[in-house]
Amino acid sequence: MEYIKENITKDNFTLKDPGNTNNDVADTLEDWEKTNLSNKMSNMISNIENNSDNIKTYFPINEEFEEEDENKGQYGLKDASIVAPSIPNKSQQFG
Secondary structure (H helix, E strand, O other): OHHHHHHOOOOOOOOEEOOEEEEEHHHHOOHHHHHHHHHHHHHHHHHHHHOHHHHHHHOOOOHHHOOOOOOOOOOOOOOOOOOOOOOOOHHHOOO
């Protein structure tokens, strides 16, 4: 959000559609829309910084993936007794 806020109004800025990287969403916006988007990002960041619960307003929890345990809403390992690095399979590794 910070990156979009700071860069959306620049002439060379691109905002690729994750579903179609050939689609540059920034090209579909008029200059005033880019400025408006920058202002909205600024307001969202400010609201979240003022009250971290506001993040749920902008990014609601997907109930399909909601956790049911005491670690609900926290990042980390699901089982604290297991310490293992996340290693991608061979087809996802670089080099």
